[in-house]
Amino acid sequence: MSNLSFREDGSLTQDQITRGYEHKPPPLAEKIKLYILAFTSVPFYRYGEIGNIVYTIGKNILDGVILFAMFSMAEKELKVAAILGLVVKYVYPSITIVSSTYTSGFIDHLEAFRESQNQIGKLIKAHVGIAGGQALGAVFLFSCFPPVFKYCFSDFPHKGFIIILLYFLHHLCDGSAQIVEGRTWFKIIEIKIRRGADQRLSHNFWVIYALSQNFQLILGQLFIWSALGITAEFSSTLTSPLLTGTVCFGLVCVVVSKFILPIAYRLKLCA
Numbered sequence: 001m002s003n004l005s006f007r008e009d010g011s012l013t014q015d016q017i018t019r020g021y022e023h024k025p026p027p028l029a030e031k032i033k034l035y036i037l038a039f040t041s042v043p044f045y046r047y048g049e050i051g052n053i054v055y056t057i058g059k060n061i062l063d064g065v066i067l068f069a070m071f072s073m074a075e076k077e078l079k080v081a082a083i084l085g086l087v088v089k090y091v092y093p094s095i096t097i098v099s100s101t102y103t104s105g106f107i108d109h110l111e112a113f114r115e116s117q118n119q120i121g122k123l124i125k126a127h128v129g130i131a132g133g134q135a136l137g138a139v140f141l142f143s144c145f146p147p148v149f150k151y152c153f154s155d156f157p158h159k160g161f162i163i164i165l166l167y168f169l170h171h172l173c174d175g176s177a178q179i180v181e182g183r184t185w186f187k188i189i190e191i192k193i194r195r196g197a198d199q200r201l202s203h204n205f206w207v208i209y210a211l212s213q214n215f216q217l218i219l220g221q222l223f224i225w226s227a228l229g230i231t232a233e234f235s236s237t238l239t240s241p242l243l244t245g246t247v248c249f250g251l252v253c254v255v256v257s258k259f260i261l262p263i264a265y266r267l268k269l270c271a
Contacts, residue, residue, distance in 0.1 A: 026207065034204050035211045042201070043270030044120075044192045044261070048185060051260040052216060055134065058253025059174075060220040062138060064227025065247050066145045069238055070163070073146045080160040087168050092175055099179035107183055116191045123184050124265050130181040131258035137174025138254035140166050145247055147239050181258065 026034065038045050074080050106126070142148060143166050153162050186209075194205040201208065227246065234243045264270050 026204065031204075031207050031211050034201065035208050035215075037198075038193055038201050038208050041198065042192050042196065043264070045189055047264040047270055048188060048261045049212060051257045052185075052212070053219065054253050054260065055257035056216045056220045057223050058138070058250045058255075058257060060224035061227045061246060061250030062141055062254065064224040065231045065243065065250065066141055068228055068231045069146050069235070070144045070149075070167075072235070073149070074160075074163060078160040078163060080164055083160075083164055084167050087164060088171060091168060092171055095172060095175045096179055099176045100183075103180045103183045107187060116195070119191060120188065123188050124262050126180065126184045127188075127258065128262045130177045130184065131262065133173045133177030134181075134258055135255040137170045137172075137177065138251055140170035140173060142247065142251050144170070145238075147244075177258075 039049055040046065071084065074084055143152065144163055149159075149163060149166075153159050156162060189209065190205075193201050193208065196202055227250070230243060230246055234240045237243070261270075
């Protein structure tokens with residue numbers, strides 16, 4: 001096991017203090033190598049990171065295609081575009097507060113278990129709930145895509161209120177799941193990398209974590225702008241095979257993404 005340890009009061013040991021003075025942040029090329037090493041050598045991190053990448057691709061495709069088309073429909077046909085924007089601005093902070101409060105209590109309860117394996121088991125169960133929430137959120141967002149929305153709700157009165165409700169439910173499910181996932185995923189990699197057996201990885205935990213976040217950010221920008229470009233090109237024919245295929249691909253990516261780690265754990269591909 002790693003020599004990283006803390007005193008009973010949580011303070012650093014003298015050995016850790018000495019290493020802190022000696023440690024130098026690695027250059028970018030070395031950071032990339034560390035990220036690849038963590039990806040290839042730590043199964044929990046590999047399957048979880050695959051899920052994160054697949055989710056990033058799918059969610060940004062959905063945002064790039066659906067939000068553009070949905071807000072255009074809401075402004076021109078339903079006259080509720082401003083209300084959709086207000087839903088995000090004023091409801092999302094409430095979702096954040098509730099989710100953060102619940103998750104913090106869950107993590108504190110979890111850390112009462114001394115055995116990391118007990119913690120991992122409960123974190124995986126939480127991850128299944130996260131996967132379900134994000135999958136359901138993707139379905140609600142997909143329902144806001146104009147061709148789908150018109151097909152499902154064209155005969156309903158007060159269609160404007162329906163799309164507001166769907167958009168709200170999307171943020172409720174996906175937003176809550178993202179907040180919970182951010183903390184539970186961090187706890188998993190803290191156990192498996194920061195406190196893991198490979199000291200080279202544990203000593204560069206924050207480097208690996210930050211590089212992963214930056215990579216997903218760049219990947220997300222690439223896919224959201226590509227999706228926006230495709231949508232702008234085919235905005236007059238939203239039912240075109242390319243656009244329909246793009247949206248369906250994004251939906252499938254989001255729905256399956258966060259189930260990858262729990263399934264791998266169930267199949268004993270990571271332990």
